[in-house]
Amino acid sequence: MTKYTRGSFQLMKSINRSMILNMIREKGPISRAEIAKQTSLTPPTVSNIVKELIHTEFVIETTQGASKGGRKPTLLEINADNFYILGIDVGRYKMNIVVTNLYGALKDETVIPIPDYPSKEELIHSMKEGIHSMLNSSSHKRDKFVGIGVGMHGIVDPVNGISLFAPSFHLHDIPIKEELENDFQMIVKVENDARTMTLGEYWFGNGNDSDHLVGVNVGNGIGAGVMINGQLFHGEHNIAGEIGHVTIDLSGPKCTCGNYGCLQTFAAGPSIAERAKKELKTGKPSLIHELVDGDFEKVKGEIVYQAACEGDAFSIELLNQTGRYLGIGLTNLIHTLNPKRIIVGGGVANADHFLMKGIKETIQTRGLTAKAKDTSIIFSKLGNYASAIGACVLVLEDFFVSENGGSS
Template identity: 80%
Template sequence: MTTKYTRGSFQLMKSMNRSIILNMIREEGPISRAEIAKQTRLTPPTVSNIVKELINTQFVIETTQGMSKGGRKPTLLEINADQFYTLGIDVGTFHMKFVVTNLFGDLKDVTSLPIGNYPGNEDILSIMKQGIQDLLYSGKNDPDKFLGIGVGMHGIVDPEEGISLFAPSFQLRNIPIKEELEKDFNMIVKVENDARTMTLGEYWFGNGNDADNMVGVNVGNGIGAGMMIKGRLFHGENSIAGEIGHVTIDLSGPKCTCGNYGCLQTLAAGPAIAERARKELKTGKPSIIHELVDGDFEKVDGQVVYQAACEGDEFSIDLLNQTGRYLGIGLTNLIHTINPKRIIVGGGVSNAGDFLMKGIEETIQSRGLTDKAKETSIVLSKLGEHASAIGACVLVLEEFFVR
């Protein structure tokens, strides 16, 4: 007889050995009990007992698929990937995105809700609850399958308390996300900065490829970085670590929303690209953008610049190259500060990846301190527009699978 996993038995999963075995099955399955015992150095009876429990809770199933050297096929273990789901939320400036993933991070459902102008704390929470309800009770997904909810929120977040301390796009402070969602949905809720969730998502299911020292840079309406050091997200003393959008690149550059001048995001984030394009187009620079926006400069945004670049517009290609060089300076600073094995560039602006990459690589080549610094691997996000939301799901998975 099997026992259905319930949220109440979550504490059960906290056992270290159980969690390590579960993760080994996730990463290396299908795998035999004997191989698990060998790799973990736990005794075969211990492994057997824990595996029995994992099968009872339906996290793991037995399979006979796998290598067989004649004779009896060995019984192997694998993750019961679609038995449990997690729900991830990415809170952007204009939209909130909601995804449902299985235990392997595969997308099962997606929805998105607009965030109106000048929202209050209550508005943010009620949009979140609406999106969660839409996915839990649409009839498409069994609500009992959900292990928990992860939230990737822009700005400064207190991940321990699950509070958004400061969300600059909304100018809001102290939104008690964890407390509110746990109260309404009675499941685990984890909250983290969106650049960090993007990094976590790439580390588990994207282009991280087990680079234990890596950085994910989220370039959208602002710029933030999630820093993974020895396989763990680094927060700094007050969760401010990684705010590279506000690293000064040009002392006499444009004024930033933070009050300083020439921050990286005043030169390389989406709105900065649009602003530079507008300024130069007004001086009469030739570009097909004039036609694309019908002479209305208000319609110029990052997307239009990218579209023009794809159509071979030299003005737009140069502009994105220049943006890549600014980003390259920011990334070189990161390389010299924490020396990651890999940097993953994601977020809306990274859609223009190919045009940016040239400028980024040239800058790192010319400014990197040593050959090793210059060789730092720079890649685009694999999970693309869903990276932060999928990474938010990983916040929940981390509770079950100890790496």
């Protein structure tokens, strides 16, 4: 057998394995015969691959199915709780670290603080400390962890696992994949946090019925993950989805990127706090005065949300206005990409019912057509863990998605 033939055989075997694994994940419990029927693989091929998957403990035999005249078939399903993935969402002030099983079910979680403006070395150290802490404290055996996924804010090179630019830290070229693989000797995948949020929602959240969607992560900054035909779109230089830096007001505030009037200077968490401070200093009545004891430096987006939940008219209107600003950005996405659905997540999305009024008003006013105005806008199902769980999906794709790049 030539080297080329051997390589082709191994590739086909791997694609077939992924195809079978994915079918068991999506349709299990399922019989070997049904897998052969739905994949058009021969029964012996299915039987051999299933035998291998059972040996590696990724698949288990479970209940017997209904008989169709002969012996009852033994059904197969993913051995979901036998293996685990560790996912990290790297934000401005903290890292959310989670452990999930092979079905994305949350099994453990922790939060690691990030020092102000860390160096590359300090950031990597914090990440490693968090991972070691989770692996050591987890009730799950270390050898059952199959990989680490990282959702990192800013511009990311997902192929090489490098954070090209982390604007909140003013850092460039952080070799996350190399550092973590060397330390933990397991698969490491790195992606932008808005894309991991989108991926998490696509697999396990509010996007699992749509191959054309956009996930918008609204926190200390604003980013978007664009999903086209079930695949994340990165663009030529990995900057697709930087919706936070779309200009919505030429005379607006200066952004951290150096431009003026970016969307995130109006709708991200810090901008909500800044707008609140500015208006409160003019004497606007609000419950916020009491919540911060008159110290405007204590005003954060969370305080505005708390006051809104307690019926504070000033805070409610401020969040409605934030929704209108977001609506402008989402309308731009609708007109540019025409997705089936837009999913809004991130810390600011916790104020969902205050934001939605302004979002929908803006889209109804600015949408180009009736169908554009009716684009589905919903909030994240996975909530604060969406990006971290999506980071786990980066690893799951290696097992459940074929090597030709798409879901099997």
